[in-house]
Amino acid sequence: MSVTSDPLNGVLLEDRYRVDAKIATGGMSTVYRGLDVRLDRPVALKVMDARYAGDSQFLTRFQREARAVARLKDPGLVAVYDQGLDGSHPFLVMELIEGGTLRELLRERGPMPPHAAAAVLRPLLGGLATAHRAGLVHRDVKPENVLISDDGEVKLVDFGLVRAVAEAGITSTSVILGTAAYLSPEQVSTGAADARSDVYAVGVLAYELITGATPFTGDNPLTVAYQRMDHDVPPPSAAISGVPPQFDEFIARATARDPEARFADAAEMAEDLDAIAVELALPKFRVPAPRNSAQHAAATAFHSRPTVDFHPAPQQVPAQTAPPLPPPPAVKNPTRQLIRDPQDWRPIAEDDETPELASQFAGIDIGEFIWERQRARRSLMFWTLIVLLLTGGMAAAGWALGTNLQSLIG
Incomplete structure (x- = not known):
């Protein structure tokens, strides 16, 4: 584990929110574990890059989007508590999810059987449906923006940030890198996005959950992005055996190149998923949080460090970065990926048949x-x-x- 110095570590933003430990860093922002000292409540602090602080257009949009998202109430959405500007640091105050990201879970365990994929998609679509009814579009649905709590809750985060950055005219290579695999064709061609663009991204995400990989690859983000202009997302059954035709059709409709051919919004997509779950008798499942997440590492780093003065000099308080994530599981035959651990995706026990079902996992093609x-x-x-x-x-x-x-x- 490497040790670096973070100038924000230990700082009190707007005399209320204490920055405790870094969780993750992206192209637009850094996320910290923090504490609302007024309410004595743990929070997540998303501190935007300092280059945004001097852009009045961004700050206006940032505040507007934060207010809009704060009004949304759904179990599938990370709650936004507050927003502010402390010196050169615009920031969001959000619900702290003790757990990790869907990206970390996929790297740890690999592709999911249908019942586990449905358990991830259902709350994700529920949160998106609430936003779509309010006229909001996420624009950046991807595994990094899906959080999984230690209690099995699945929540979507980062509404509005992509739009605020885009309208400010500030681009970031790392932002493009993280998003290219999930962009809809219309976002690539014109930059336009509506609820159906989110539907497309969820369709790509569903493909990745089942197969363990995104449908398009390339040497650079532009190559990946432009492939969807001329190619349909292939059926997951072409990449992995045992996938039922219902999931092929579900993903094909969600990722249709013509927006008119997709589900109209997340609510309609959720209805179709529920119908598939009933038809296939998919068992209930509690999504596990990743075991070795950056969030857990940040909490460990904070609680294990020495006690310091409440207002320390920034350079005197070292911060520890999270350990690198383990590499994705190796695949010997890309068309037959097997579940590695029979307990990895075990359904919730509800009757005497569940143990028998779980025991069948070892050596059986996923799905x-x-x-x-x-x-x-x-x-x-x-x-x-x-x-x-x-x-x-x-x-x-x-x-x-x-x-x-x-x-x-x-």
Whole structure:
């Protein structure tokens, strides 16, 4: 674990929000674990890059977007508590999610079976649906912006920031790098975005959850972005065996190149997902938080460091960066990715059948476990019917033979 000096560590923003430990750094901002000293409440502090502080257009848009997002109330959204400007640091104060990101979970465990993917997508679409009804568009749905709490809550973060930065006319290579894989064709061609653009991004995300990779690759972000202008997102069943046709159709509609052919918004997409879950009898599932997240590392770094003065000199308080994430799981055959740990994606136990279902995970192609169980049930019903028919037939034959013998004897 490397140690670096962070000038904001220990600083009290607007005499209220104490910066405790860095969680993550991106192209636009740095996220810290913090404390609202007035309410004695842990918070997440998203501090924007200093270059935004002098841009009045950005600050106006930043404040407007923060107010709009703060009005949204949904279990699938990270709550925004406050926003402010302290010297050269515009910042957001948000709900602190003790856990990690969906990106970290994917790197730890690899692709998900359908019941786990649905458990991620359902609250994500619920939060987006609330925003879409309020006329808001996220514009940057990706695994880094999906948080998973230690209690299994799935929440979307960072509404409005992309729009505020875009309207300020400030671009960032790292921002493009993080977003290119999920941009809709219309965002690439014209920069325009509406609810259907978010739907496209969720469709790409769903593909990644099931297959473990995004559908388009390239040498640079522009190559990745422009591929969707001429190519459809392939069905996940082409990359991994056992994916049901319902998920192929679900992702194909969400990622249609023509926005008119997609789900109209997240609410309509959620309805289709619920119908698929019922049709396939997908078991309930609590999404696990990543075990080795940057969030947990930040909390450990903060609680293990020596006690310091409440207003320390910035250079006197070292901050520890989070350990690097483990590499994605190796795939020997890209068309047959297997679940590595039978317990990784175990459903919630609700009946006696769940342990049997979980025990089938090892060595089975991802996505096949539900259909293997249904196939086994159909097979059992078939052979039970055959046995009943044979038993009935033998009984009838025995009765007929007995009657004939009695007639002959009589």
